[in-house]
Amino acid sequence: MARIDLINVGKTLRDRDRAGPGDGAALPGRGSFSIRNLTLTVPDGQTMAVLGPSGCGKTTLLKIIAGLIPPDSGEVRYDGSDVKNVPPGDRRLGMVFQNYALYPHLKSRTNVLSYFLFRKKTPEMDAMARAKFQRTSELMGVELADLLDRRPPTLSGGEKQRVALGRCITRDAALFLVDEPFANLDQALREKYRVNLKILLRQFAITTVYVTHDHHEALILGDLLAIMDRGRIEQVGTCQEIYDEPANVFVAGFLNLHIGTPPISFLDARHLPRGESLGNVRVGVRPEEVEVSGAERENGIRGVIAGTLGLPMRNATALTARVGEHEVHAQTAGAVSLRPGDPVWLTFKRYHVFEKASGRRVRSYPEP
Incomplete structure (x- = not known):
């Protein structure tokens, strides 16, 4: 060899x-x-x-x-x-x-x-x-x-x-x-x-x-x-x-382990859930790390449902929410009652922070 x-x-x-x-x-x-x-x-x-x-x-x-x-x-x-x-x-x-x-x-x-x-x-x-x-x-x-x-x-x-x-x-x-x-x-x-x-x-x-x-x-x-x-x-x-x-x-945007769903969503730093001041950065969060609730949540980000798609082979639903000028993709187990136009609150279980100028990852929360 x-x-x-x-x-x-x-x-x-x-x-x-x-x-x-x-x-x-x-x-x-x-x-x-x-x-x-x-x-x-x-x-x-x-x-x-x-x-x-x-x-x-x-x-x-x-x-x-x-x-x-x-x-x-x-x-x-x-x-x-x-x-x-x-x-x-x-x-x-x-x-x-x-x-x-x-x-x-x-x-x-x-x-x-x-x-x-x-x-x-x-x-x-x-x-x-x-x-x-x-x-x-x-x-x-x-x-x-x-x-x-x-x-x-x-x-x-x-x-x-x-x-x-x-x-x-x-x-x-x-x-x-x-x-x-x-x-x-x-x-x-x-x-x-x-x-x-x-x-x-x-x-x-x-x-x-x-x-x-x-x-x-x-x-x-x-x-x-x-x-x-x-x-x-x-x-x-x-x-x-x-x-x-x-x-x-x-x-982050190219590698996708879950074929058929978007790999990651990017947001400007002003949407950082924990309120840290990190300068000119972007936040990336994968669909499986986004929790969606129809009720207001502490530290949640408010958005509006833009669309839903049933994934019957996975017994899951893919959702897209508008947050300001950004779109955030999520995937939840089973069916959901949310419809386009409904308000939702998004919380991130894990997310990545990238320098805006270079695109380099600075850190992830929490670290693996």
């Missing part, structure tokens, strides 16, 4: 060099995008899910790790060794990118085993190929087996993705680099393959960098999350660490 270190990595590419719409952070008016002074460590045997919006530089980051794009500055290290002069083919990588790069004239079975196709044929290598293929088939099931005798031009985008993922698994890889491999699959297959891939990564403890804009996917697959925005890593940690202690306004 391998530990991966990126140390102060920088890369600027012109639009003409950009391979796709997700390949980097745009620099307005300059026809280029960049990754700037990026430092990141992927521990040996763990999966780092790099989560960020489209265009933030996730795919460019993967290509730098793979050696497909050389950095302009900084270092990429595998197990402490700088790999600047190590070509991609010698880095023991298994890669699945959004473009599948399958051999069109070969059957899918041969594509899956293409790593062994270019190795010296020996009984030991043949046995390894059979074992790898058997394990891959078990993990991916009938959805792969049905494709093995067909060639890539006859496959749909989702089917090509399955073959590309199978090829990645069969390689003698120390590092997996994975770029949204389930994007073209239907929902049922996507959920199944996420679980199967998680089992594979845990069983073989393969160091993996997995980039996605899908929160649900990142939460399922990542041992650690790296939140990325505009060519920068904003925060690294476990999902719960980042959710409980977001580094800044962007992270």
Whole structure:
């Protein structure tokens, strides 16, 4: 396996060099995008899910790790060794990118085993190929087996993705680099393959960098999350660490553990519930930390219900209240009798305080 270190990595590419719409952070008016002074460590045997919006530089980051794009500055290290002069083919990588790069004239079975196709044929290598293929088939099931005798031009985008993922698994890889491999699959297959891939990564403890804009996917697959925005890593940690202690306004507003509801509400400091004088700050509170009452409460913030939405799958109700010029989102158990226009009082069980100018989190009440 391998530990991966990126140390102060920088890369600027012109639009003409950009391979796709997700390949980097745009620099307005300059026809280029960049990754700037990026430092990141992927521990040996763990999966780092790099989560960020489209265009933030996730795919460019993967290509730098793979050696497909050389950095302009900084270092990429595998197990402490700088790999600047190590070509991609010698880095023991298994890669699945959004473009599948399958051999069109070969059957899918041969594509899956293409790593062994270019190795010296020996009984030991043949046995390894059979074992790898058997394990891959078990993990991916009938959805792969049905494709093995067909060639890539006859496959749909989702089917090509399955073959590309199978090829990645069969390689003698120390590092997996994975770029949204389930994007073209239907929902049922996507959920199944996420679980199967998680089992594979845990069983073989393969160091993996997995980039996605899908929160649900990142939460399922990542041992650690790296939140990325505009060519920068904003925060690294476990999902719960980042959710409980977001580094800044962007992270707090981006990471959402409860898909389908707003991640956080922001208010100016004048709405701080406890009356502290903290200067020019913003307060952020998550929906599950907001208590809503139709009766006046001490230290409560008065608002007016703007809308409600039943969440029957969770036996809950999502509410939105207007507080001055701000909206505060809340989630309560069961049904509620409140209607738009009703007055309410909001109390916060926990909230975060951010500097208004920099967006940096100053503190949280109460601390976890």
